[in-house]
Amino acid sequence: ADVKKIAVIAGDGIGPEVVAEAEKVLKRTEELFGYQFETEHALFGGIAIDEKGTPLPEETLKVCQGSDAVLLGAVGGPKWDNNSKELRPETGLLGIRKALGLFSNIRPAVIFDCLKEASTLKPEVLEGTDLIVVRELTGGIYFGEKFRRETENGQQAVDTCTYTVAEVERIARQAFDIARTRRKKLASVDKANVLETSRLWRETVNRIAVDYPDVELEHVLVDNCAMQLLRRPSSFDVIVTENMFGDILSDEAAMLTGSIGMLSSASLGEGSFGLYEPVHGSAPDIAGQGIANPIATILSVALMFRLTFGYHDAADSIERAVKEVLDAGHRTGDIAVDKSKAIGTIAMGQLIVDAM
Amino acid sequence: ADVKKIAVIAGDGIGPEVVAEAEKVLKRTEELFGYQFETEHALFGGIAIDEKGTPLPEETLKVCQGSDAVLLGAVGGPKWDNNSKELRPETGLLGIRKALGLFSNIRPAVIFDCLKEASTLKPEVLEGTDLIVVRELTGGIYFGEKFRRETENGQQAVDTCTYTVAEVERIARQAFDIARTRRKKLASVDKANVLETSRLWRETVNRIAVDYPDVELEHVLVDNCAMQLLRRPSSFDVIVTENMFGDILSDEAAMLTGSIGMLSSASLGEGSFGLYEPVHGSAPDIAGQGIANPIATILSVALMFRLTFGYHDAADSIERAVKEVLDAGHRTGDIAVDKSKAIGTIAMGQLIVDAM
Numbered sequence: 001a002d003v004k005k006i007a008v009i010a011g012d013g014i015g016p017e018v019v020a021e022a023e024k025v026l027k028r029t030e031e032l033f034g035y036q037f038e039t040e041h042a043l044f045g046g047i048a049i050d051e052k053g054t055p056l057p058e059e060t061l062k063v064c065q066g067s068d069a070v071l072l073g074a075v076g077g078p079k080w081d082n083n084s085k086e087l088r089p090e091t092g093l094l095g096i097r098k099a100l101g102l103f104s105n106i107r108p109a110v111i112f113d114c115l116k117e118a119s120t121l122k123p124e125v126l127e128g129t130d131l132i133v134v135r136e137l138t139g140g141i142y143f144g145e146k147f148r149r150e151t152e153n154g155q156q157a158v159d160t161c162t163y164t165v166a167e168v169e170r171i172a173r174q175a176f177d178i179a180r181t182r183r184k185k186l187a188s189v190d191k192a193n194v195l196e197t198s199r200l201w202r203e204t205v206n207r208i209a210v211d212y213p214d215v216e217l218e219h220v221l222v223d224n225c226a227m228q229l230l231r232r233p234s235s236f237d238v239i240v241t242e243n244m245f246g247d248i249l250s251d252e253a254a255m256l257t258g259s260i261g262m263l264s265s266a267s268l269g270e271g272s273f274g275l276y277e278p279v280h281g282s283a284p285d286i287a288g289q290g291i292a293n294p295i296a297t298i299l300s301v302a303l304m305f306r307l308t309f310g311y312h313d314a315a316d317s318i319e320r321a322v323k324e325v326l327d328a329g330h331r332t333g334d335i336a337v338d339k340s341k342a343i344g345t346i347a348m349g350q351l352i353v354d355a356m
Numbered sequence: 357a358d359v360k361k362i363a364v365i366a367g368d369g370i371g372p373e374v375v376a377e378a379e380k381v382l383k384r385t386e387e388l389f390g391y392q393f394e395t396e397h398a399l400f401g402g403i404a405i406d407e408k409g410t411p412l413p414e415e416t417l418k419v420c421q422g423s424d425a426v427l428l429g430a431v432g433g434p435k436w437d438n439n440s441k442e443l444r445p446e447t448g449l450l451g452i453r454k455a456l457g458l459f460s461n462i463r464p465a466v467i468f469d470c471l472k473e474a475s476t477l478k479p480e481v482l483e484g485t486d487l488i489v490v491r492e493l494t495g496g497i498y499f500g501e502k503f504r505r506e507t508e509n510g511q512q513a514v515d516t517c518t519y520t521v522a523e524v525e526r527i528a529r530q531a532f533d534i535a536r537t538r539r540k541k542l543a544s545v546d547k548a549n550v551l552e553t554s555r556l557w558r559e560t561v562n563r564i565a566v567d568y569p570d571v572e573l574e575h576v577l578v579d580n581c582a583m584q585l586l587r588r589p590s591s592f593d594v595i596v597t598e599n600m601f602g603d604i605l606s607d608e609a610a611m612l613t614g615s616i617g618m619l620s621s622a623s624l625g626e627g628s629f630g631l632y633e634p635v636h637g638s639a640p641d642i643a644g645q646g647i648a649n650p651i652a653t654i655l656s657v658a659l660m661f662r663l664t665f666g667y668h669d670a671a672d673s674i675e676r677a678v679k680e681v682l683d684a685g686h687r688t689g690d691i692a693v694d695k696s697k698a699i700g701t702i703a704m705g706q707l708i709v710d711a712m
């Protein structure tokens with residue numbers, strides 16, 4: 001039988017709680033659809049710093065490399081915020097992206113009809129919003145040389161932002177491919193009026209565009225994009241951009257949906273391997289209380305089924321179940337209008353498993 | 357008599373139309389308050405490329421350097437978008453900032469009560485929003501070394517982001533000083549979990565903070581700030597950040613007010629010299645039709661009066677006049693709900709001059 005290996009990284013804060021519910025969904029999928037999963041747990045982030053002295057232990061990397069996909073909860077928390085660079089959860093995050101070659105971060109920003117009122121945007125502006133931010137994840141200023149030096153004007157810090165043509169090509173192709181499966185519109189975001197990396201980005205995207213005559217391409221400056229996301233979110237289909245801009249714009253896009261507790265993301269490399277995680281963070285303030293919303297993590301499993309395994313039937317089942325449970329009015333605290341009626345993490349997970 | 361010299365740069369697109377109305381306000385101020393202005397016009401941006409072969413002619417720089425303040429309309433347009441770097445309006449903009457030492461860009465994002473409905477945010481979320489973005493304007497990735505090179509992985513583009521302690525200190529002090537005159541809250545935005553320049557930024561801001569114990573300081577990561585601006589805009593007072601982040605966040609903040617045609621900005625250096633301009637661009641699509649909104653440019657004059665000349669009485673008069681005209685229901689096309697009742701640029705300018 002075709003057993004899929006999944007590395008499960010619970011991480012910090014609410015990570016373990018939401019991941020536990022996602023694992024129940026995996027089990028239920030085996031029962032309902034006959035697929036087989038082998039999960040292996042691994043330490044990562046703050047807990048790995050505490051237990052192993054490094055945010056990304058060798059064993060964890062090996063477990064991931066020996067798997068078909070990774071399911072990640074969340075990492076980080078105030079406990080490690082003042083650590084030196086090598087002992088910070090974020091360093092593990094950057095390290096795992098690079099080590100696994102995850103050059104592309106896919107973040108769908110969709111509106112859940114029943115949660116529309118949770119957004120700070122007017123409902124009529126949000127209407128029809130369904131976009132994906134494709135963020136380059138292993139290049140740019142995140143990974144360029146960084147250092148301090150003494151200059152005649154005193155101490156100076158330096159970060160270097162670099163992109164090669166090949167790095168832009170692969171992310172551009174992926175974004176065009178995704179746009180092709182959707183409304184066939186791609187917005188490429190850069191700052192070509194100022195940055196050399198953006199000029200190379202734009203040239204390269206234009207060159208790749210020749211292979212995708214069916215996809216409508218527009219170039220949007222990053223400052224303008226930050227505005228247009230607010231003004232006309234529903235007009236975007238796929239947005240592709242470099243690492244730093246993608247960090248900012250994908251969070252802006254996620255927030256405007258009003259459904260940040262519901263959004264999943266995928267980080268992909270060459271081939272079908274991928275790392276899947278909720279967009280929300282480790283929320284240390286509510287960790288351990290059994291009240292976190294597990295939906296984003298559960299939907300990350302659905303995304304894994306679609307993008308890595310091609311199990312569209314099981315993905316449909318999960319997504320339908322989530323919709324059903326929400327339509328029936330069940331809410332965790334973060335998305336409840338009437339907080340007194342909110343249900344907990346485990347109850348929400350169970351309802352979704354039962355509805356599959 | 358103390359005659360103030362103002363360099364007037366009309367620029368491109370709607371620039372000349374809106375600047376003409378602002379000049380009427382200058383004239384009216386002389387009549388009403390007895391101040392004296394001497395204006396000198398200079399070519400800049402696209403029109404300077406066309407007429408002088410460079411976006412920032414030597415004479416223009418001289419006129420600015422010989423003035424107490426600069427009033428700028430707007431520059432740029434599709435006509436020059438495909439020019440080589442040295443022949444683009446943006447290059448002039450970066451050049452003038454550097455040449456005049458304008459290291460600080462001040463962008464108030466305020467809500468005009470009568471225009472609240474123009475925002476895509478819910479009115480209850482916007483309620484009480486009154487923030488200023490202080491953007492570092494002559495450092496960072498905008499001005500670092502940029503080049504292409506051949507690597508073993510093919511062609512690579514490189515941008516360099518640098519900040520010295522001194523560069524961060526002066527902008528931090530300015531932001532703290534501004535916060536002191538307001539609600540005494542400063543949000544310093546960086547990406548200290550990834551960038552070395554951000555770590556130097558944060559250390560330096562923390563060091564300067566010791567001199568401002570009365571100002572409440574918080575550090576916000578740039579991706580989080582992009583979210584929080586949407587979620588709780590009214591909780592911000594002064595935001596200070598580096599050049600690239602400031603470009604993105606100030607545009608996001610401007611857009612969420614719903615009043616982008618109304619917002620003014622100041623670019624300041626050491627001393628009282630400043631360059632004042634509307635936040636909106638050159639809007640080539642409506643240029644020459646007499647329908648552009650002159651209010652942002654007129655309010656830029658008020659800002660000049662406050663920050664460079666200390667003419668608070670005249671600034672008050674302008675701001676009150678604008679409010680009165682808006683409260684009376686007068687609108688240009690960009691802010692009119694009923695477009696058929698919209699008035700033109702000259703009519704709006706005249707109403708404001710009359711109301712002063």
Ligand SMILES: CC(C)[C@H](C(=O)O)[C@@H](O)C(=O)O
Binds near residue numbers: 090094247
């Ligand atoms: C924690 C941080 C390094 C990370 C990033 O900036 O990539 C996070 O913000 C994200 O978007 O996954």
Ligand SMILES: CC(C)[C@H](C(=O)O)[C@@H](O)C(=O)O
Binds near residue numbers: 223446
């Ligand atoms: C035109 C461009 C170079 C400029 C910038 O990025 O600084 C503009 O966006 C601005 O904010 O004034």
